[in-house]
Amino acid sequence: MIETSFDRGTARLTLNNPGRKNAITQEMASSMRAFCARVHADDAIGAVIVDAEGGYFCSGADTRDLAASSSDPASPEAVERTSAVYDAFVGVGSLPVPTISLVAGGAVGAGLNLALATDLMLVTPDAILDSGFLARGIHPGGGHLALLGRAVGHRQAVALGVLGVPLSGTEAVRRGLAWAAVEHGDLLDTATRLVEKAAADPALARRVKNSAALELGPPAVPWSAAVEIERGVQMWSLGRKGHDGWARKPSEHGVRGGGS
Missing domain, CATH: 3.90.226.10 (2-enoyl-CoA Hydratase; Chain A, domain 1)
Incomplete structure (x- = not known):
């Protein structure tokens, strides 16, 4: 059922x-x-x-x-x-x-x-x-x-x-x-x-979902804490992407803008 x-x-x-x-x-x-x-x-x-x-x-x-x-x-x-x-x-x-x-x-x-x-x-x-x-x-x-x-x-x-x-x-x-x-x-x-x-990049989706849960709560955390929660995970995503990853056009990985 x-x-x-x-x-x-x-x-x-x-x-x-x-x-x-x-x-x-x-x-x-x-x-x-x-x-x-x-x-x-x-x-x-x-x-x-x-x-x-x-x-x-x-x-x-x-x-x-x-x-x-x-x-x-x-x-x-x-x-x-x-x-x-x-x-x-x-x-x-x-x-x-x-x-x-x-x-x-x-x-x-x-x-x-x-x-x-x-x-x-x-x-x-x-x-x-x-x-x-x-x-x-x-x-x-x-x-x-x-x-x-x-x-x-x-x-x-x-x-x-x-x-x-x-x-x-x-x-x-x-x-x-x-x-x-x-x-x-x-x-x-x-x-x-x-x-x-999210389905195309499960590793990133799971980390973003975890950050959302930590930041939005309940209870939600202040902006200063949210900056620290996101800092390490964004560094992980940058390292995973690598220097050469930025040479690809945005359409190749579904991104239309910048980051940070």
Whole structure:
């Protein structure tokens, strides 16, 4: 119920449980963790795309698991079930390469957490992004409010997570929650173009992603600290490029400007 592919520097994770709107089952959560472990271990991977089959991104954790946990939520079994789903999208959010989620149809609850765990979100204009927890009569979980706050700030996080206001894909872009709204058939091509440079140079992409995590946080660091974080890694990239590398035209390595 999880499909994966690895091609020319890009790893793709596809949820494939369309009969339940790609709700995350325990089996799927386990497969997602295994996928993340492979990305960490494979230095040839420079980018990750997360999408789903069936025209709907993810309706959250499987309600059958939620129902089972509700009978005794403090039991070790219930904690283990819930933690497995948390660990799946936390794993995606901790990947060492840039990540993009492709949200068609909708993302609700833990499904929205998964989308928010990626670095960038592409949506269809009519997609519905919905916290969903309040509608089900339960408290948000998996760091949902922190993910929302990191993406759109305190006030908008309250609107989505505390008041349960849903957003369309178009509105999500306007409010800064998603990068762009494109038609369903264009999602994958758009994402592939966005990750092209990272996929072509995984070693550099991993170092830039690590610097971004250190500098942007949360918590973010001051500019003076960011200068020092970037200093050594830029020196590494200069040494890798070498003196003769500058003789090539910018079009040969996808660079249009200078550096520093």
